[in-house]
Amino acid sequence: MNAKELNIFAAQIRRAALRAIKKVGAGHVGGSMSMAELMAVLYGDVMKIDPANPKMEDRDWLIVSKGHCGPAVYGALALKGYFDVEELDTVNRGGTRLPSHCDMKRTPGIDMSTGSLGQGMSTAIGAAWGSRYQKRDNYIYLVLGDGESEEGQVWEGALFAAQQKLDHLIAFIDFNKKQLDGFLTDICDLGDIRKKFEDFGWDAKEVDGHDVEALEKAIEDAKKVQGRPHMIVMNTIKGKDCTFAEDVLYNHHMSFNQEDYEAAIAALDEKIDRIKAGEV
Amino acid sequence: MYQVEEKISAEKQEMRAVFAKVIDEMAKEDDRVIYMDCDLMNSIGMAKYWKEHPDKAVNCGIQEANMIGAAAGMSATGLIPFTHTFGTFATRRVMDQVYVSAAYAGLNVKIIGSDPGITATLNGGTHMPLEDIGMMRCIPEVTIVEPTDCTMLADILRKAKDTYGVFYIRLSRKKADKIYKDGSEFEIGKAAKIREGKDVTIFATGICVSEALKAAELLEKEGIQAAVSNMFTIKPIDKETVIQAAKETGAIVTAENHNIINGLGSAVAEVLAENVCCPMERIGAKDRFGEVGDMEYLKKAMGMTAEDIASAVKRTIARKEG
Ligand SMILES: Cc1ncc(C[n+]2csc(CCOP(=O)(O)OP(=O)(O)O)c2C)c(N)n1
Numbered sequence: 001m002n003a004k005e006l007n008i009f010a011a012q013i014r015r016a017a018l019r020a021i022k023k024v025g026a027g028h029v030g031g032s033m034s035m036a037e038l039m040a041v042l043y044g045d046v047m048k049i050d051p052a053n054p055k056m057e058d059r060d061w062l063i064v065s066k067g068h069c070g071p072a073v074y075g076a077l078a079l080k081g082y083f084d085v086e087e088l089d090t091v092n093r094g095g096t097r098l099p100s101h102c103d104m105k106r107t108p109g110i111d112m113s114t115g116s117l118g119q120g121m122s123t124a125i126g127a128a129w130g131s132r133y134q135k136r137d138n139y140i141y142l143v144l145g146d147g148e149s150e151e152g153q154v155w156e157g158a159l160f161a162a163q164q165k166l167d168h169l170i171a172f173i174d175f176n177k178k179q180l181d182g183f184l185t186d187i188c189d190l191g192d193i194r195k196k197f198e199d200f201g202w203d204a205k206e207v208d209g210h211d212v213e214a215l216e217k218a219i220e221d222a223k224k225v226q227g228r229p230h231m232i233v234m235n236t237i238k239g240k241d242c243t244f245a246e247d248v249l250y251n252h253h254m255s256f257n258q259e260d261y262e263a264a265i266a267a268l269d270e271k272i273d274r275i276k277a278g279e280v
Numbered sequence: 281m282y283q284v285e286e287k288i289s290a291e292k293q294e295m296r297a298v299f300a301k302v303i304d305e306m307a308k309e310d311d312r313v314i315y316m317d318c319d320l321m322n323s324i325g326m327a328k329y330w331k332e333h334p335d336k337a338v339n340c341g342i343q344e345a346n347m348i349g350a351a352a353g354m355s356a357t358g359l360i361p362f363t364h365t366f367g368t369f370a371t372r373r374v375m376d377q378v379y380v381s382a383a384y385a386g387l388n389v390k391i392i393g394s395d396p397g398i399t400a401t402l403n404g405g406t407h408m409p410l411e412d413i414g415m416m417r418c419i420p421e422v423t424i425v426e427p428t429d430c431t432m433l434a435d436i437l438r439k440a441k442d443t444y445g446v447f448y449i450r451l452s453r454k455k456a457d458k459i460y461k462d463g464s465e466f467e468i469g470k471a472a473k474i475r476e477g478k479d480v481t482i483f484a485t486g487i488c489v490s491e492a493l494k495a496a497e498l499l500e501k502e503g504i505q506a507a508v509s510n511m512f513t514i515k516p517i518d519k520e521t522v523i524q525a526a527k528e529t530g531a532i533v534t535a536e537n538h539n540i541i542n543g544l545g546s547a548v549a550e551v552l553a554e555n556v557c558c559p560m561e562r563i564g565a566k567d568r569f570g571e572v573g574d575m576e577y578l579k580k581a582m583g584m585t586a587e588d589i590a591s592a593v594k595r596t597i598a599r600k601e602g
Pocket residue numbers: 028030031032034066068069115116117118144145146147148149174176178179180238252318319320342344369373
């Protein structure tokens with residue numbers, strides 16, 4: 001996909017994620033919206049995957065350690081054809097294959113069960129180690145939350161991955177500056193995260209997480225660096241492009257009504273039109 | 281003393297509203313009370329308190345193990361920390377810190393775990409503590425309580441503050457059914473009998489208490505007199521009451537929003553096995569993981585409804601000797 005197509009895909013992922021949350025009327029809107037461009041770039045272009053064969057041995061993996069953002073991933077998976085888009089309407093309903101938090105036993109295309117923050121760091125490291133040991137030709141992509149990165153486990157993993165020289169591990173922090181209770185700077189500040197990961201031995205850079213070209217370039221550059229794991233700190237906006245969420249302070253978990261939903265979908269449709277017309 | 285409402289109806293307020301109010305009151309009365317949380321202050325209704333009392337409320341960020349360790353350290357200096365996160369993270373995420381830094385060290389930390397069992401509903405299986413009591417039960421000297429409604433919660437919080445030692449308080453954030461009259465008081469370690477009956481005793485905790493009462497009503501229509509006892513303290517278990525109930529009613533059923541392994545049912549079974557011969561059955565999650573869904577769906581999926589309890593009662597009574 002070219003940049004224009006990726007931007008449209010990102011907007012469609014937001015649309016699909018909102019649809020997924022809409023059925024029960026509440027969910028993790030903020031963090032799902034902030035990672036939409038990353039989902040578009042990974043699923044639209046970068047990852048070696050086969051929706052018809054989700055367990056393909058040499059596939060690239062995606063571990064969404066901030067597992068509460070399942071709806072954003074489900075949006076991308078549905079649009080890629082892992083399952084029907086209609087299935088998004090079952091999110092969080094009894095018996096669904098699409099629970100709020102990512103679940104590898106239930107959902108085609110989900111590579112790891114997450115939901116307890118911090119744990120995806122270690123499972124991604126294990127997946128990268130196991131893939132290298134078995135000489136698989138693949139990359140392991142990992143998405144961490146910024147609030148999540150307050151967990152000690154993230155930093156244990158940071159030391160370990162560098163020691164193990166896991167250069168096929170490409171991690172992202174969705175640096176949207178907010179956790180559940182507000183801004184990280186008011187709760188538990190991460191300081192200069194890029195620098196911290198660099199000090200821990202990682203190849204680390206910082207990009208605009210809503211710029212699909214910058215994301216693609218960062219991933220390409222990461223693949224050129226050998227012997228170190230990679231951290232791409234994405235500067236993002238929590239609730240990005242969702243009319244009822246973006247400007248709200250507490251936009252982590254939100255309930256919304258039909259009217260909010262329709263306005264958000266209309267704004268996303270309008271954005272898609274503007275992208276198509278070359279105005280964005 | 282406690283008094284039971286004649287008719288059970290939904291509470292007017294959520295449990296978390298009472299939680300926030302009582303923490304505030306206790307902190308005003310006692311300087312040693314410190315409130316700690318791991319980025320769930322909005323979820324438990326403590327964000328306002330945090331803004332108003334930045335000196336006594338600490339939002340640690342998302343780092344549960346560190347919070348428990350820091351709480352233990354604060355307690356060693358004479359403070360009384362109340363820590364909160366979801367029940368999953370308040371127990372299994374921090375087991376070793378609870379064990380060594382708090383319990384083994386003999387300190388005074390009050391651990392609140394919210395969203396017990398299926399009340400985690402839409403957060404799904406990863407957030408559904410069905411093993412928290414089991415894990416905490418294996419740590420010596422930890423008191424485990426599950427307040428049933430707002431009245432009991434207010435009383436238990438105060439008693440936990442005034443009783444030295446590690447407490448695990450299993451707390452639903454949502455609206456409960458009102459079981460007890462305002463002003464009721466409870467004794468930790470002593471079951472609260474809420475319905476008389478001669479044929480069977482149902483020991484219940486948490487959301488299963490009102491299901492047990494509904495079951496007792498269903499059974500009454502069939503001529504079965506079921507006693508219902510609210511075993512809100514799971515550890516130390518009220519042995520005398522269990523033994524007495526076995527002797528008086530000759531059949532026991534337990535009902536809990538937890539795995540039937542190592543929760544209330546196990547605690548009661550242990551007392552029975554060592555003291556008195558009595559048929560029993562356990563209602564609860566049958567050694568399975570949680571899953572996403574609403575309360576009605578989950579109660580059915582887990583077999584925790586009044587009908588499930590009533591069926592268990594009938595099976596158990598049928599096993600009575602002669
Ligand atoms: C170990 C653990 N502690 C707490 C939670 C509850 N929780 C879920 S999301 C969240 C905030 C996450 O913030 P962040 O990582 O910044 O995610 P984002 O803003 O990208 O949604 C919290 C506290 C959890 N899921 N796991």
